[in-house]
Amino acid sequence: xxxxxxxxxxxxxxxxxxxxxxxxxxxxxxxxxxxxxxxxxxxxxxxxxxxxxxxxxxxxxxxxxxxxxxxxxxxxxxxxxxxxxxxxxxxxxxxxxxxxxxxxxxxxxxxxxxxxxxxxxxxxxxxxxxxxxxxxxxxxxxxxxxxxxxxxxxxxxxxxxxxxxxxxxxxxxxxxxxxxxxxxxxxxxx
Numbered sequence: 009x010x011x012x013x014x015x016x017x018x019x020x021x022x023x024x025x026x027x028x029x030x031x032x033x034x035x036x037x038x039x040x041x042x043x044x045x046x047x048x049x050x051x052x053x054x055x056x057x058x059x060x061x062x063x064x065x066x067x068x069x070x071x072x073x074x075x076x077x078x079x080x081x082x083x084x085x086x087x088x089x090x091x092x093x094x095x096x097x098x099x100x101x102x103x104x105x106x107x108x109x110x111x112x113x114x115x116x117x118x119x120x121x122x123x124x125x126x127x128x129x130x131x132x133x134x135x136x137x138x139x140x141x142x143x144x145x146x147x148x149x150x151x152x153x154x155x156x157x158x159x160x161x162x163x164x165x166x167x168x169x170x171x172x173x174x175x176x177x178x179x180x181x182x183x184x185x186x187x188x189x190x191x192x193x194x195x196x197x198x
Contacts, residue, residue, distance in 0.1 A: 034060020
């Protein structure tokens with residue numbers, strides 16, 4: 009796992025264990041589909057996912073983030089230039105499709121199956137719920153949903169409890185620091 013060590017010091021809000029988790033999720037290859045990342049900031053999680061997937065597949069990671077100053081959402085920094093520079097420096101750009109837009113805009117015409125869905129965008133309840141509602145239907149059965157800040161942020165934590173823990177659609181829960189990851193299962197028949 010030497011290649012992932014360079015990501016530990018990259019700018020971002022992920023612990024070393026969380027970087028390792030995303031690296032391993034990138035390697036998750038049991039299902040067909042792509043990886044979708046909601047919230048890229050400066051690219052730390054994007055690079056971890058890309059390094060992982062580069063070991064086993066040639067899939068793309070769709071990195072969705074407006075990278076713009078949006079005070080109403082707590083974004084006070086335009087991160088696009090730094091994000092693109094970090095992707096270039098990491099040498100995994102061939103695996104990444106930057107989508108400089110909101111999650112809602114990106115979902116409008118989305119038609120690809122998703123094998124790993126990483127949600128780390130808007131941490132307010134309404135934003136986290138919208139991200140989940142827009143993207144979870146595209147997650148294939150057997151695919152992995154991973155959400156960040158499910159321990160320390162009220163919005164993602166509430167969405168996790170309402171939409172995942174109270175549902176019979178997810179199993180095999182793993183918690184790594186502030187990441188909660190679950191596997192989507194088939195709907196129970198009655």
